[in-house]
Amino acid sequence: MRVVILGGGIAGVFTAYFLKRRGFEVVGIGGEVTYPTASLVLTLSMPHKEDVELAKRSLEIYREFVNPREVTSVDILPRWVDLSKLAVPHEVVDAIDGIRLSQDEVAVITKDYLIPVRKVVTKLRRELGFVDSYGLLKIKDRKAYVVVDGERVEGDVVVLAAGYRNNILAQEAGVSLPLAPYECYAVVYLVGRKVWRYSIGDYILGWYGRPLSPPLYIAGDGCGRYGQGPPPGYMQKITNLIRQRVGHIFPLYLKTGYCEIGPHGGPIYGKHPEVENLYVIGGLDGYGSMVGPALAERLVELIAGRGAEDVYRLEKYFGIQVSNPCNIAERHDWSAVLLRNA
Numbered sequence: 642m643r644v645v646i647l648g649g650g651i652a653g654v655f656t657a658y659f660l661k662r663r664g665f666e667v668v669g670i671g672g673e674v675t676y677p678t679a680s681l682v683l684t685l686s687m688p689h690k691e692d693v694e695l696a697k698r699s700l701e702i703y704r705e706f707v708n709p710r711e712v713t714s715v716d717i718l719p720r721w722v723d724l725s726k727l728a729v730p731h732e733v734v735d736a737i738d739g740i741r742l743s744q745d746e747v748a749v750i751t752k753d754y755l756i757p758v759r760k761v762v763t764k765l766r767r768e769l770g771f772v773d774s775y776g777l778l779k780i781k782d783r784k785a786y787v788v789v790d791g792e793r794v795e796g797d798v799v800v801l802a803a804g805y806r807n808n809i810l811a812q813e814a815g816v817s818l819p820l821a822p823y824e825c826y827a828v829v830y831l832v833g834r835k836v837w838r839y840s841i842g843d844y845i846l847g848w849y850g851r852p853l854s855p856p857l858y859i860a861g862d863g864c865g866r867y868g869q870g871p872p873p874g875y876m877q878k879i880t881n882l883i884r885q886r887v888g889h890i891f892p893l894y895l896k897t898g899y900c901e902i903g904p905h906g907g908p909i910y911g912k913h914p915e916v917e918n919l920y921v922i923g924g925l926d927g928y929g930s931m932v933g934p935a936l937a938e939r940l941v942e943l944i945a946g947r948g949a950e951d952v953y954r955l956e957k958y959f960g961i962q963v964s965n966p967c968n969i970a971e972r973h974d975w976s977a978v979l980l981r982n983a
């Protein structure tokens with residue numbers, strides 16, 4: 642069976658990887674590699690056990706390629722938060738070197754992993770024969786195909802895995818998906834050695850950060866409407882928040898990135914109900930490097946005819962419009978749990 646994959650990020654290349662391992666013929670149309678040279682973070686400190694399972698499996702998959710660096714993970718939460726469902730070994734402390742906590746706050750200590758995603762994705766793209774071109778999704782008589790540089794590329798199956806462009810490409814082809822793009826922003830800082838040791842999720846003040854190569858650090862927050870750019874004063878606002886927690890840090894520059902989210906605040910995969918041969922993997926939100934490889938493995942199981950019923954299946958969300966992605970609580974962080982219990 643021949644599978645055409647549109648999109649060469651984490652979702653696309655790992656789908657290709659697992660398909661190839663099962664003996665499928667794969668044609669990968671990848672677009673540009675969009676990842677920074679710096680590693681992305683994989684945390685297991687997430688409120689939903691299904692997400693933790695995916696992240697654990699993704700970590701095993703990455704270890705076939707690289708040796709992820711371990712880093713201390715610090716999640717700052719209100720003292721009253723219920724951690725009984727946190728499905729990984731953790732320690733809850735009242736004080737931690739270099740981070741200011743108030744009396745009604747605790748730090749939940751776990752282990753995070755820094756994954757050199759660009760390196761892994763680039764290697765897989767090369768080995769799996771992805772081309773760097775951009776393609777268009779087309780649908781005729783309920784069958785999907787792809788057009789690249791004016792040429793028609795057909796497959797028994799077409800997989801849409803184009804990141805924040807998934808629903809844009811689907812709509813151009815005349816169908817829709819329960820996915821929406823959004824912007825997120827991050828600031829690169831110079832920090833002292835104490836802060837640099839930690840991957841921090843501050844769910845009280847509302848920012849997260851992780852180490853780059855020393856003495857650099859990257860930190861940001863939430864969500865912006867697609868196409869609008871960062872709000873005025875963003876860098877100062879986020880810098881003030883972080884200084885409240887860790888003292889002096891020096892901002893260098895601001896970066897804008899693009900993500901995509903589903904109606905349940907997380908990823909989806911599955912077959913498009915209206916098109917015979919179209920499969921989708923997307924909505925990986927701010928945690929694609931944590932859950933992407935394992936989700937791609939599940940998609941391949943489905944294409945091979947043995948798919949699992951789980952909370953990520955596209956069919957469950959089909960028909961729901963995501964009108965404002967910034968109103969949706971992201972599954973992978975603790976903010977939604979805090980809001981529910983506040």
Ligand SMILES: Cc1cc2nc3c(=O)[nH]c(=O)nc-3n(C[C@H](O)[C@H](O)[C@H](O)COP(=O)(O)OP(=O)(O)OC[C@H]3O[C@@H](n4cnc5c(N)ncnc54)[C@H](O)[C@@H]3O)c2cc1C
Nearest residue numbers: 648650651652671672673682775776804898928929930931
């Ligand atoms: C600033 C920032 C920091 C982040 N940090 C983390 C982190 O630390 N940990 C974490 O887990 N996640 C992080 N994320 C989220 C993570 O990057 C995404 O969840 C993940 O990249 C999504 O993977 P994807 O393969 O679905 O999409 P993408 O990574 O967007 O890949 C899509 C690919 O498709 C290609 N493409 C697009 N259109 C076409 C087309 N028409 N034809 C062919 N190819 C096309 C693109 O060029 C790209 O290569 C971060 C995101 C941002 C923006």
